[in-house]
Amino acid sequence: MSFNQAAIETMKKRQSIRTFDTQNITDSHLKIINDYINNQDNLIGPFGSKGCIKLIQVTNNVSDKGIKLGTYGFIKNPQAYLVGVTENNKYSLVEFAYIFQKLVILLTELGIGTCWMGGTFNRNSFEQEIQLGKEEFIPCITPIGYPNQKQRVFDKALRYVVKADNKKPWDKLFFDSTFDIPLDKQKAGLLEVPIEMVRLGPSASNKQPWRLVLTPNRKVCHFYIEHTPNYSSKLGYDMQLLDLGIAMSQFESACKELDIEGRWRVEKPDLPLPNEQTEYITSWETLLN
DSSP states (O other): OOTTTTHHHHHHHOOBOOBBOSOOOOHHHHHHHHHHHTOGGGGBOTTSOBOEEEEEEEETTEETTSOBOOOTTOOBSOOEEEEEEEESSHHHHHHHHHHHHHHHHHHHHTTOBBOOBSSSSOHHHHHTTSOOOTTEEOOOEEEEBOBOGGGHHHHHHHHHHTTTTOOOOHHHHEEESSTTSBOOGGGOGGGHHHHHHHHHSOOGGGOOOEEEEEOTTSSEEEEEEEOOTTSSGGGTSOTHHHHHHHHHHHHHHHHHHTTOOEEEEOOOOOOOOSSTTEEEEEEEEEOOO
16 A cells, blocks of 8 residues: 555544554554564654654553553553654654654554554553663554544543644744744645645644744745643653654655655754744755756
């Protein structure tokens, strides 16, 4: 299956799944997952950082090693977990999330449910399953399985509590040339749909910390993060950097489906920032004749 098969529609419909069916993941789907995560080309970010993704199958949330994997009661009937491993620095986190989100969208295409988890799981239990390198840690996991259609009431209630469906409007997230001018959706040119896919992407606590500035020629889109102060300080890493990697993945996948060629670069533009919480991350340069 091609990753970009209707990627835009998949990104539109994808939701976090927390209640799974008891059906085992099929052998054919497990093969697709294993082939994907064992292909090193799928684990390299746009700036060269390498991530690692491990598949752990479970029965009643217990691994083959007999380890009880903890998710603090939010997840029901997971059939397996995909566990992310990377280093704890800014661009490693951004690139890892970019890698992980591409797999999440592939799983959604297969009809497999996922739920990004960065804080609501017991890291120690997962660390017992995985051999971590000296500088490595687990930034996030996702349970996987087939969605339980009869028990989606719990998922819907939780989505309401965390306001998962309340996406900020364009004028709060995207800007035209400078942070002083909100970007009119009708004036975004070829990048309107990729930018909208950023808006629809998942983020920790639905904070949506991404801020995009589109240049006057509509060829370059600068990606910034507006940090929520002390958001994940107790976890020992900046979880919101994962959100920027997700945004990059959403944006690039939409561009590929629309045949918009481009590349990522890190070249900080000389733009006045709206506040001290806002930090430049990267830019997308559209390659057009």
